[in-house]
Amino acid sequence: MEVQESKQKKAAFVAVVGRPxxxxxxLVNSLCGAKVAIVSxxxxxxRNAIRGIVNRSEGQLVFVDTPGRHLSERKLNRKLTETAGRAAAEAGLILYVLDATRPPGIEEAAVADxxxxxxxxxxxxxxxxxxxxxDFAEVKAFLQNHLQPLEAGRCFPVSALKNEGTGELLACLFDLAEQGEPFYPEEYYTDQPPEFRIAEIIREQAINRLREELPHALYVEVADTEMREGNRLWVRAFILTERDSQKGIVVGKGGAMIKAIRLAAQRELNLVFDWKVELDLRVKTAHDWRRNDAALRRILGA
Ligand SMILES: Nc1nc2c(ncn2[C@@H]2O[C@H](COP(=O)(O)OP(=O)(O)OP(=O)(O)O)[C@@H](O)[C@H]2O)c(=O)[nH]1
Ligand SMILES: [Mg+2]
Structure with missing residues (x-):
């Protein structure tokens, strides 16, 4: 009698780590085929460990995107590094992302160490x-020198932007994953609450319009939401700055900047959600929040 071999499903958490x-x-968005994490x-x-879920016939991989690791002793940076550390310690597998366009220096060596x-x-x-x-050869040589136990076959050239090389990378991760039941229902691609995703998308649009130091001085809070007739979701949100003097920059001349952020965020939210999102966006100050432990705990969840 012929025995049909039933293939066991795989399941693993994969922490995604690397330099800022x-x-x-x-890459997480590209692997998940959906906008899970904001990019700039x-x-x-x-700033947070963000889960993106990939479901395939082989099983389920839960990618945990993390803040970039870099050498800095500032309070916010220390907390971000701790978040990445926790995610890596808890995950079964680690996906180490290197920027092949930048010669690896001491910061990259610190990540490898x-x-x-x-x-x-x-x-x-x-x-x-x-x-x-x-320069793929340079990345391979760097890993050979700084992360020697890594097998040569476990380094993949990819383009997250163009979604190239990701199939081979996924195949390797599924190969290494342990057998197990899926952690999430198979229709899930992320587990983030809608309020968090809305706040993140507003922050993304703000960061992409405000350069230099200001992006790091901002956070976004969703204050209120209401479902309205016609599948419309009304959202009141605040962009919070560290100092009063920064509010003017976010508002812009005649309110032009905050309007541009609001319209861009609304467009993006309408792509991500099934509701038609109507955004009421305002600016206020949360004095020196980056030095405030309670504020950091609330914003970073750590
Ligand atoms: N050319 C090119 N640019 C890319 C690629 N992947 C990401 N980028 C760009 O690199 C920049 C940083 O991308 P992110 O995905 O935000 O990088 P990150 O590692 O998550 O950064 P942090 O969250 O700050 O640690 C953005 O401008 C991206 O568009 C790629 O495959 N090719
Ligand atoms: Mg990121």
Whole structure:
């Protein structure tokens, strides 16, 4: 009698770690085929561990996007680094994202050093391979020198932006994942509450319009939501700045900046959600929130 071999499903948490701006969030979105995490050219965009879920015939991978790791002793940065550390400690597998367009320096070496004890659970992605400046050989040589126990076959050239090379990367992660039942229902691609996603998308649109130091001085709070007739979701949200003097920059001349942020966020929210989102967006000050432990705990959940 012929025995039909039933293939066991795989399930794993995969912490996505690396330096700021390596493209971790872009890669998580690309792997999940949905906008799970916000993205910007400004380093330190991600502030929380954000889960993006991939369901395939092989099983389920739960990617945990994390804040970029870098060497800084400022309170906010220390907390962000701790978030990445916790996610990596808790996950079965670690996806280490490197920016192949930037020569690896001491900050990259510090990330590799930190990963050394976990090297057996690491898969690396050399990202931004679509750029003419990308150098895959340099990434491989760096890993050979700084994360030696990593097997040569566990480093993949990818472009998160163009979604290239991600199939091979996923296949390797599924290969390494343990057998198990899915952690989330199979129709889920993220577990973030809608209020958090709304606040993040507003922050993304604000960061993308405000350069330099200001993006790091902002956070967004959703104060109120109401479902209205015609599948409309009304949202009142605040952009909070550290100092009164920064409010003017966010509001802009004649209110032009806050209007641009509001309209762009509304457009983006309408793509992400099934509701038609109507945003009432305002600015206020939360004095020196980056130095305030209670505020940091609330915003970072840590
Ligand atoms: N050319 C190119 N640019 C990319 C690629 N992936 C990400 N980027 C760009 O790199 C910048 C940073 O991307 P993010 O995904 O926000 O990077 P991150 O690692 O999540 O950054 P933090 O959250 O700040 O740690 C953005 O401008 C992206 O558009 C890629 O594959 N190719
Ligand atoms: Mg990010």
């Amino acid at each position: 701006s390596a493209g971790k969030s872009t 050219p400004v380093p330190q965009t991600t 930190w990963l050394m004890p976990s090297a057996g659970r690491v898969v690396a992605a050399a990202n931004k391979m679509d750029s003419p400046r990308a």
